[in-house]
Amino acid sequence: MSIYLDHSATTKPSAGVIEEVRRTMELCYGNPSSLHAMGLDAARILSEARSTIARSIGALPDEIIFTSGGTEADNQAIFGIWEASKRQGRTVITSAVEHPAVLRACERLEAQGARVIYLPVNRQGLIEPEAFQNALNSDTILVSLMHSNNETGARMPIEAIGRILSEQNSAAVFHTDAVQSYGKIDLDMRRLPVDIASLSAHKIHGPKGVGALYVRGGTKLSPLLAGGGQERGFRSGTENVPGIAGFAQAVREQSDHPEERRRHLADVKSYLRERLLEEISDVSIHTPEESIPSVLNAGFPGCRGEVLLRMLEQEGIYVSTGSACSSKKANSHVLAAMDLEPASAQGALRFSFAEENSREQMDRVVEVLKTAVDSQRKLRESFGKGRRR
Secondary structure, X not given: OOEEOEOOOOOOOOHXXXXXXXXXXXXXXXXXXXXXXHHHHHHHHHHHHHHXXXXXXXXXXXXXXXXXXXXXXXXXXXXXXXXXXXXXXXXXEEEOXXXXXXXXXXXXXXXXXXXXXXXXXXXXXXXXXXXXXXXXXXXXXXXXXXXXXXXXXXXXXXXXXXXXXXXOOOOOEEEEEOOOOEOXXXXXXXXXXXXXXXXXXXXXXXXXXXXXXXXXXXXXXXXXXXXXXXXXXXXXXXXXXXXXXXHHHHHXXXXXXXXXXXXXXXXXXXXXXXXXXXXXXXXXXXXXXXXXXXXXXXXXXXXXXXXXXXXHHOOOEEOEOOOOOOOOOOOOHHHHHOOOOHHHHHOEEEEEOOOOOOHHHHHHHHHHXXXXXXXXXXXXXXXXXXXXX
16 A cells, blocks of 8 residues: 655545535536626635635635635735835845745746845754844835745744834735645734735645635735736636635635644654654754644655655655655755755655554655665665775
8 A cells, every 4th residue: 555745745635625626517617707696606606615715814705815826826926016016125035945936936026126035044944033134124025935844844933024024114015835834733814924825725635726825905916817807806817616616625624623633743743753763874854843743854864865765656655855846856955055964965855744644654664764775875885885996
């Protein structure tokens, strides 16, 4: 039986989500902008889904904009704020470890005349609030910092950044990519000091191709798409009603006993961490204590992460070497920014968990991984001896 440990890349849609998508496609296929009964039924589904997702993060329904996923949500936030605010300033602050959807968007802003500051991170993968405070100035119009990192699970000091913005009376809009945090830890927009947040359905057992953008009331945001003015003019295009219905179903399911789910994730993660350190020599843990419960990143010096990945795959174990959205590059920009030892970064694997994973599965993972690591290290040692002769 296979063991899937790549849930940060995507999750398996639940049976309830699959049924909700199928039912909506079959029975509620009207256009939600149409005025007849079929259209009104579709519009009702959208309205109910919007309320469901809003409740899950302590927001108002009118503060939720549906998108095609996390990447579009990030782009809508970054370009939308830039277009709405570039007359007031040209500085954007982000970090060196953001998701490619943010980093590539910021690079495009630079080509349009923006001054983008990429804050460095420490060896825990976190920005220092003091460094942010030094970078912030009256010209800053946008701050985009992920809530938790998709490769290491590290939680950024969002609350501290919010306090600095408030103390400095900054007019900058604060955006966070919360795709990895959503469903894994509590997100309450009534307390979280952000103006915009990106969400995605397929990270919480929902369908792919569906996401949402939380936009706090009063935040100025320019649309990216010209068209029929759907989503209150922020995102034109006929809404993906079946996908959105599936998204809402996933949220309802995740809202059932959330603390129990999170404790289970934390237990599986902690157990794997302990077993790795006990059974395999010279292991580096790249995930800090302050992290979401669903991600563990570990390095195995003397090995290549992609080779370990293939050896695990042959035994039905599926992990990753980092982000699934970085053009399949072997080297991680996140681990590079953390200034880790090259051998540890090159031998890194990301394990990401869901409710289906268990301690028994982790025992099997460690058993197979120990054999794979020993094999690679012996091969490298033998190769090294051969070259020295």
